[in-house]
Amino acid sequence: MVAWLDKIKQGFTWNYQGGVHPETNKQDINCNKPELINLPKELSIPVQQHIGSAGKLLVEVGDKVLRGQALTESQFFQAPPVHASLSGEIIAIEPRVSAHASAIPELSVVIRVDEQQQDAQWPSPLSDEDLSPEAICQRVHLSGISGMGGAGFPTALKITPHKPLDVLIINGAECEPYISADDCLMQNYAAEIIGGVALLQKVLKPALTIVAVEDDKPKAIKALEVASKQDIIIRSIPTKYPSGGEKQLIQVLTGKEVKANQLPIDLGMLVQNVGTAYAVHRAVTLGEPLMSRIVTLAGDLVTSPSNYWVPIGTAVRDVISKKLQGEHNAPTIMGGSMMGFMLPSNQAPVVKTTNCLIVNNPMAAENESPCIRCGECAQACPMGLLPQQLFWYAKGDELNKARDFNIMDCIECGACAFVCPSEISLVQHYRTAKAKIRSEDLAQKEADIAKQRFDARQARLEKDKLERKAKHQQAALRRQAQAEDSAKQNKPDPVAAALARVKNKQAGSPAAKQDETGEWVPDNQAAIAAREARKAERRAKKQDDESKTSPNPAVAAAIARAKAKKQQGEESETTAVEGETSKSSNPAVAAAIARAKAKKQTDNSETLSESKPSQNPAVAAAIARAKAKKQQGKDSETTVTDGENSKSSNPAVAAAIARAKAKKAEAQQQTEPTPATNPAVAAAVARVKAKKQASQEASTDQTGDSLNKPAAKSSANPAVAAAIARAKAKKAALAESEEVNESASKTNNKDDEAFESTSTGDEAVQQNTLSDGSASASDSKAKAIAAAVAKAKAQKANIADTNSSPEKPAKKVNPAVAAAVARAKAKKLAEQQREEKDTNE
Template identity: 65%
Template sequence: MLAWLDKIKQGFTWSYQGGVHPATHKQNINCGKPKTLAPPRHVVIPVQQHIGSAGKLVVEPGQRVKKGQALTQSQFFQAPPVHASLAGTIVAIEPRVSAHPSALPELSVVIEVDQQQQDCAYLKPLTEQELTPELICQRVHQAGITGMGGAGFPTALKITPNKELDVLIINGAECEPYITADDCLMRNYAEELLRGVSLLQTALQPKLTIIAVEDDKPEALKALREASDETVIVRNIPTKYPSGGEKQLIQILTGKEVGAKQLPIDMGILVHNVGTAYAIHRAVDHGEPLISRIVTLAGERLSQAANYWMSIGTSVADIIDEQAAHASEGPVIMGGSMMGFMLPSTQAPVIKTTNCLILNKPQPTVQESPCIRCGECAQACPMGLLPQQLYWFAKGDELNKAREYKIMDCIECGACAFVCPSNISLVEYYRTAKAKIKSEDQAKQEAELAKQRFDARQARLEKDKAERKAKHQEAALRRQSQAQASSEADKPDPVAAALARVKQAKQAAPAAKQTDSGEWVPDNQEAIAAREARKAQRRAKLAAEDQGPSDEAASSSSNPAVAAAIARAKAKKAQAEQEPSASETKPAGSSNPAVAAAIARAKAKKAQAEQEPSASETKPASSSNPAVAAAIARAKAKKAQAEQAAEASAAQDKAAELAEQTPKRPNSAAVSAAIAKAKAKKAEQEQSADLEPKVKPEDTPKKPKSAAVAAAIAKAKAKKAQAEQATSDEQDASESANSGSTTEAAPKKAKSAAVAAAIAKAKAKKAAEQQRQEKPLDDQ
């Protein structure tokens, strides 16, 4: 056995931090045999009077119930049932005022009590052979027994034999002022109480059992020691508040301190109240459920404070009417003066955890003062907390910081408020903050459960989807296999089909021939011939599109060279016609006289190029005299010079005429005329320079051999001129054919220079007109 158990047997006791010594107010309370109050007219039984969940209702309004009949049922130990404390008829199942500081309504069963008939519906008592841990635990649950020290924890869930137990402690300390219910029970029902302890020992099999009683209860200590045996240790402990707290009592008796998030059972220790042990005895040996309990009725408004057996569900108002003469003269406190709370309504019922009702006269209201940070509360706290900091956090709704400072470890003993010099109701602030924290935790838990349900649903849907997809694929494969099996006889062999395709491709391939080197190559002569034929057809088609309907005469010529020359001449003519037409279609395209002069110069060059072959046409090119050729060249140059001079003079006259017509801008017209004249003169000089090396008659007498060379050059020029003349003739012939007169070709050639001069004059006129139109814009 462990050493600390030996110390406990030897009588060692320990102490705990903090604690206070308030006035007990127990001297004038009668602790004799408790009396039973007369049955009230109605009892209101809440369906949940414990920590945990409520059971399922098995009754309905209008139903008659017996005393001890179950009103709710549940198979789970965390939801012990509630029973009818008195026989009668259920008149309502509705929310009624709760025995709570908030007085919030909670679902309750309202029974109209039958004053004459009080039939019972108790459970069958267990025999000695049935006293097994499992059956004892089951009977405790069926009887609806919960912790009667004030917490209300389900006893069946607490005594489930699932772990080895070292110490079983029966709490009879009852340290709070005014409360003497446990003292009265230990004095008057010691043997029954010890029978309940024995049943707990049978269910839990502890190594050591201790009954703890404060030393201010000598009569209870005496009664228990006389009724107990060697299996139970009755230990008196110092009177100090709150020695009756579970963690404080464990520390006093064993020297072990229970952690913040630790349960006593984790340390091999279990604590039960003496009232719970007595209720277990009644349930196992008599089959009586928890339908009544001893309640201390004390206070200044009572003629005699005493303890009474009270039926669960009796309203506080009925008790006051029967025992107190002045019911409306003061408040009613349920519980002790330290941990109790003031009832907002006297319609609240007595429940399983009610152990005291205090009816004092009204006291003068004490105003709270600001906290002076004296630290008295910290010294009095038995849990080693910082009540001062918790007060600020609770008052400011700083719940996270309150959590960090272990507000949930507060046992709400009220020691801090008892010693506070500022009269601050610290416990009320703590209760409010703890309620908010519990509400947040519950919301988070519900959200987490909802998320888990959602995730489970999504997983289920995905699984169903995958199963459906697998079924569809399996069905598709089955249908495909059936189709293949049905058509397998008619379907050809895929290998044979592939070989047939290869053979067909070989047959469709072109024939091959063997070269001189012995290599076999494809014979593509037919394909090449067909390709060449297609190319010839495309060329013919393109030529026909380019020539058009006007080329019929040229295409009918028997000489291919002539036809080609005619085609080239047509293309050159079309290009020449496009240039002036493009410039004429956009008369306002350029307002610069230099552009007009450039166009005139281009026209002059074109006219000179057209005049050269016509001049060579007048003289036979077959002349063999170089002097004649030189004379012809000089004549051509003179003629071209004269024509250029005529064109320049005409352009100058036209510019002067335009200047006279636009008196507002004489300078612009004069400038345009001067530019045109300069451009014409420059063109004349370029033409003279081009003709000068061709005609040099003075070289003939000086150098006979040079004359022969010149003659050869002249002959070549004559041939070239002849060819160009032929091209020009063909072009003129085509133009004459289009115009309907073939005899006008020569006059048109002669007039080409005049046409160029006319175009130059038109351009100058156009430039002057544009300048006149732009003048108003410049003046602005």
């Protein structure tokens, strides 16, 4: 260690890999004592101008602030405050354009500058007795000082004593082109810089202190040597870019290399900028906060390149407005030509890390050429990286490989892009990739924290579970021990006693009862009874309202009958049909409903009769033909049976039904001119219904006797028995409907009479078959019956064709439908004749 420090004292210097020698462009810049820029009309001071976090705002919109007044505060060194660089009124606290290549808005305090500049009450200077390391660090923090050479790391946090320091390096190696702010500061304020270095020595107590200046600044070196003390070494180093970098400067002065993921403090070294040392001196000896800094204004369009004192928060446009040659909208570069960035807007403010503004003529954008793999970038890289490989990985978003090639060690000096013959903007690709890597690292860090919280919660839940289990086990053991003790001492079990008391209490409660399992449950019978009573009351009230609102007694009676049938458990379909029949005052509707019922009963009886095998081949053949015809005419037969709401597929049948409906309507109008509201008419209707009921009962008795006898005689023949069953079903179904349609049937036209007279032959044949049981026993008579049936069907078909509508062409009559209609009409005529005969007798 002693030999190493002795080498440094003796003037030894080392070298680092890479580096370039760009043109400095500093010869025309005036480095005399800097001037104060013209006061701007408005300031925009970002509340965070450093690495770390922002402090707490102390001001509001409308407040008057003085020069040097603190705008934010914080007790932590990582959040140094910001101060008002000029006095005025706060007109806004809002996001404004930031001093960054992205121009992302940052929260800023906007101050309207007044003409009478007044200083705030600054802290009193620290005396020699008060110059303790802690007091100096606290004053540096309250003054808002952060690194003024590049990154802006909080100075108070950086100089807080950690461990013994070997070398303190003050960086005056301003190596980037155009920038001469530190050179101007060293030439004109060397004594203040040395005073700030002495204060840093008092805090850090280093073994060796070095002020490093490049050899192209002889005036600055001479000024520092005159103002320096014996324990401070002023060292001149070779001019090379980027010798001003922290790691490169350490390697040049000490020969030690700061490796990846390593800080200079790990090697016992610390680097501070000459501008930071100057600000520390002003803060400790004068109490002046950091409010302004020296900024170099240079470039091809600047009339007189020079250095100026610029208040923090001044817009770039206010700095360059009166220093350019004519009116130009050329973009401005903040920083040097190597590591600086183009400002998207000149409204961006000057901040604590702004050291140079360059305004050049806009150059035509040059297209990048493909990489020729020359390797010049690798030779120029001061960090010993492989820029060519990093370029490919960054361009292809292969972040893991870029991380493996130490892309995070890139200091973004721009040396690789400077020497690239293909004009590839390598640094831009590196910055993008590094930003993505930082984002991934942040997300991974948050995920790790979330996983730790989850694991801690799971462990806590498991621990609680085990504790509860242990408590339950201990309680069970205690209860068991108590039970054993009680058994030994003949004492009752306390748990059983408690359960018994609870059961007794529940049993004594009037609102509880015991179920089948012996458990006591709430008794809700009273509430249920009260609810049922309320329901019954509502139903009674509803019935009373309906009886009062119904003006027609017949309708009320029909409703009462429907409700009675519903309560007795009749089927919903039968109830609906009867309700409609009772409510309907149209005989045609009642007749249609009766026909539907008769058809349904007929189908059921036919199904039962057809399910039995026939012993007579002729009868079996006839049944087979009837089934085929029934299948062919299923749609049309269903339409005729359903009645009035659908149209028949057979035009002849449809025309006949239409004529019958029309004649029924005319007869209804003639016989019943007014509805049942007329008392006389209502009485007549009642008498007709009574007579109809009596005639139905009489005809049923007589017909039943006449049908039962042949049925008994002909029971030996299944076909005859089936026919008798069908006749019985159809007779019972048509009993009511035929009486209602009696008046309409008398007015049928000649076509219907002819149709009925033709169908009479079919009915006569069937009646002979039913009355003569012996005829069905022989095959000859069965064949004669079949021939008569076929003849009747043919006659019915001819009559249907004759009755077809003249407007529409007659279609082929469905034999099954025609047969069904003929049978119904024949039975109707036979029933009428039978009733007349009974009446005469």
